[in-house]
Amino acid sequence: MxxxxxxxxxxxxxxxxxxxxxxxxxxxxxxxxxxxxxxxxxxxxxxxxxxxxxxxxxxxxxxxxxxxxxxxxxxxxxxxxxxxxxxxxxxxxxxxxxxxxxxxxxxxxxxxxxxxxxxxxxxxxxxxxxxxxxxxxxxxxxxxxxxxxxxxxxxxxxxxxxxSNPVLYYNKDLFKAAGLDPAKPPKTFEELKTAADTITKSGKATGANFAIYGWFVEQLLANQGAEFVNNGNGRTAAATESTVNSEEGVKVLTWWKDLVDTKAANNLGRKTDDSKKAFSTGQVAMILESTAALKGLVDSSGGKFEVGTGFLPKPADGKEGGVVVGxxxxxxxxxxxxxxxxxxxxxxxxxxxxxxxxxxxxxxxxxxxxxxxxxxxxxxxxxxxxxQFQTAIDQLHQTKLNTATQGAVMGVFPEARQIVEGAIEEVLNNKKSPKEALDAAAKEITSKIQTYNKTVK
The missing domain is CATH 3.40.190.10 (Periplasmic binding protein-like II)
Incomplete structure (x- = not known):
């Protein structure tokens, strides 16, 4: 050329x-x-x-x-x-x-x-x-x-x-004070909801907070063996449409909304720094964050409480999956x-x-x-x-490599992440149901993928 x-x-x-x-x-x-x-x-x-x-x-x-x-x-x-x-x-x-x-x-x-x-x-x-x-x-x-x-x-x-990968960070002291076993972080959506409910009702802190971050949705999909786009997550052929509105995606937002609606979790918006600050000051007991944040979170706790780490949770009936590297x-x-x-x-x-x-x-x-x-x-x-970093190492090594856990590949990924974050906000603010929000997000992402593909050709 x-x-x-x-x-x-x-x-x-x-x-x-x-x-x-x-x-x-x-x-x-x-x-x-x-x-x-x-x-x-x-x-x-x-x-x-x-x-x-x-x-x-x-x-x-x-x-x-x-x-x-x-x-x-x-x-x-x-x-x-x-x-x-x-x-x-x-x-x-x-x-x-x-x-x-x-x-x-x-x-x-x-x-x-x-x-x-x-x-x-x-x-x-x-x-x-x-x-x-x-x-x-x-x-x-x-x-x-x-x-x-x-x-x-x-x-x-x-x-x-x-x-990096995302892991579940939790406050072992708040777990113990609420009568929960600090040595056993929740592994499933259902276990996390129970633990978060228990901590919130104890009156000592809010059970959980997840920053509105599209990366977390991508991870929670992969942890159920689900893909973000078609054609093997864009790996067997160029992606042509988004599948973020799959059954697995709807499960994620339904669970997330239920946590907020029942006050088992709160909504602090898109900034991950706000979520980390709430955790470090003992205002929330559990957050999702990158493994790269581990040292900072342990240091910022200042010895006020012991930081625990657990694998990324998934539904009890979720398919085998794992985490995607970021x-x-x-x-x-x-x-x-x-x-x-x-x-x-x-x-x-x-x-x-x-x-x-x-x-x-x-x-x-x-x-x-x-x-x-x-x-x-x-x-x-x-x-x-x-x-605590051993959790991250184990989670990485126990992930089986497939098209879901390899991660999606598409030319409009940054914008797709923003669209998903908008969908999460619509759900948490009661503007749309999880299915409606993800259907709209998938349609918009698909349109942008197809425009990108035409430009590349």
Whole structure:
């Protein structure tokens, strides 16, 4: 394809995707195999090969990313990585957009998991599988339930980076005060309702709170073995319609509404920070949150109460399912010369080593993506300090990988998440029944998927 035509495709796809990218922070056929960009036009530079890494890890995590780059730079003298914070995922995507179809931009970019379909459709990336195959690199060292999200059609498109799952956090002291067993977190929707009712009636706190976050609905569907979109969650072929209004989806919102209606749970809106604050101050006994929030929640409890963790609940009669990884992965940009891409691959391999993964996990709260990282003393020591994280590890490892637990893949995922959040609000505010709200959400998401698919074609 000529450069002008390729640039036009980039812009068309980007404009559909970028309008969807204000989110609350989750295989189609290929027309052509992506290949590494051809070098030879640029003169050889003296000194170390420069690799530019764009990321969206803000706050304390910025320093952790910078340390990883420093560690790599100190390990050899042929490549120098520059880690550049670009703001939120949405801000990063907007900046990346401006470089597509040009010879500018980063060597490697971090992109949230719900941007995966877009990154593939943009034709602006070189699949990681190309480098894995050429290098005969052992991909089995990666956690299969993490790599599974970014694998489509048997090909690993990007390297997992920051990875999390949702778990149930609960206040063991409030459980004990209400006469509940603090060693037994609820496992089902029904058990959670009973526990939440009991705690609310004790008068010491509200039983539960779930932030209105579309990611939780995606997870609660997968935990019942249900898919979010058709065609194997968009993995056996490009998704053409949403199935969020399935029986499993209706069960989720019916249960959620009942919790709020009976005051077993309260509604604090969409901000997960509000939910975490209510939990940390002892106002609510149970919340759903990312595993990456564990250290912060334990620290913010300040010893006032003991934080417990449990698996994501599901209906007692729910089908076998599991959790879907959230977070982001690293994508190799194909507008960079061959030698730069190969240098970037060396950096990416370094990031997957057990030592670096242990450092990353302990300092951020994200899962290590490499199995052998759990053998590192740093991880073992951290688990002794935060034994609650074992719940997250067990939940990840007990999840059986299938199209439901691999997660949905679609080009309008950020917008779909917003639509689902709107549906939850309509249900909790008594504007629509769970079925009516999800039927409308599925119809709207389907329309946007079909528009996106036409744009890509």
């Amino acid at each position: 000529a450069k002008k035509g390729l640039a036009s495709l980039f812009m068309a796809v980007i404009m559909v995707f970028i309008t969807a990218c204000s989110v609350n922070m989750g295989e189609g056929t290929e027309s052509k195999k992506a290949e590494p960009a051809k070098s030879g036009t640029a003169p050889a530079a003296s000194g170390p090969k420069k690799v530019v890494f764009w990321h969206a890890m803000g706050g304390a995590n910025t320093k952790v990313v910078e340390q990883l780059a420093t560690n790599f730079n100190a390990s050899q003298d042929k490549i120098k990585v520059e880690a550049v914070y670009q703001g939120s995922y949405d801000e990063l995507l907007s900046k990346l957009k401006a470089t597509m179809g040009t010879s500018e931009g980063p060597s490697v970019v971090q992109m949230y998991e719900i941007g995966s379909r877009f990154m593939i459709d943009s034709k602006a990336i070189t699949p990681m599988q190309n480098f894995i195959d050429a290098d005969k690199w052992d991909a089995s060292q990666l956690e299969p339930n993490i790599a599974g999200y970014y694998t489509l059609g048997g090909k690993l498109y990007s390297m997992p980076f920051n990875t 977070g982001a992965s690293l994508w190799m940009m194909n507008n960079r010369p061959d030698d730069e891409q190969k240098a970037t691959w060396e950096f990416i391999k370094f990031l997957t080593t057990p030592k670096e993964q242990a450092y990353w996990s302990v300092n951020t709260g994200y899962f290590p993506i490499t199995k052998k990282a759990y053998d590192e003393e740093l991880i073992k020591t951290n688990l002794k300090q935060f034994p």
